[in-house]
Amino acid sequence: MTSPARRPIVAGNWKMNYGPSDAHDFVSGIFDDLDAITSVDRVLCPPAISIAAVHALTQKSGIMLGAQNMHFAEKGAFTGEISPLMLQGLCEYVILGHSERRALFGETDELVNRKALSAFAHDLKPIVCVGERLEDRDANMTERVITTQVRGSLAGLPAERLGELVVAYEPVWAIGTGRAATPQDAADVIAIIRALLAEMYGAEKAAPVRVQYGGSVTAANARDLAALPDVDGALVGGASLTADFVAIVRAFAESVA
Ligand code: 13P
16 A cells, blocks of 8 residues: 555556547546546556647546656757647656667666756656666666666755656566566565665655556556555556556555545
8 A cells, every 4th residue: 555645646658559539539438437536646648749639638637647758958959859848738747768768769867867857847747767677687686777777867856846756667577578577576676766765865855756666567466566555656558558547546546545
């Protein structure tokens, strides 16, 4: 069960799925059920081109939106990029440093950190992703990799506003593989993340940071994850493209009921 001080947050990362019309249809189908689960923060993260279409449906509801990425700059010659100013008013959250951005698009901890600072400066709440690869885990390097990512990606954030920060622990080997981390593995690494944040910002300032687990979260395993005291929610990929997303949100709602 999530600590009562931290409200659970379940976010659906749609990745490169659902253009505006499909996004509209999908959200229309789950809207009532999702809107009704008010004890959990519910965040949909469509591809950028579909954000406005989903916003039109959700703006008067409790369902929030997040972007999957953004540039740190407000405007300029950055072909193909989305700026924080463009997200304001549409999104409350922005996913930063997803392992796919890191592995496929060369994003470094330094870049992720610039983006996280920019998110805070523009009143967007960052969901910063960290996670080790299978070869890191097999080489007993998990703690070292996570430490480097947390220290590098989350440096210098405004300590008073850490309640707006979400960290997603997403082991790369669990993403899209159907092989979720065991609750114990997730709890162990999330404890490392919490200890690092406490070292960086002091225990009291770091306490409100919410830490999600992500990687093959399904309607079937969500309840076990939600039962862990330090797992404050989930970042869901594949299962967020179906009504299973609602079942996952419900599992977290039940954990705090
Ligand atoms: P899956 O839930 O499809 O494994 O993806 C997890 C993820 O990458 C969410 O950001």
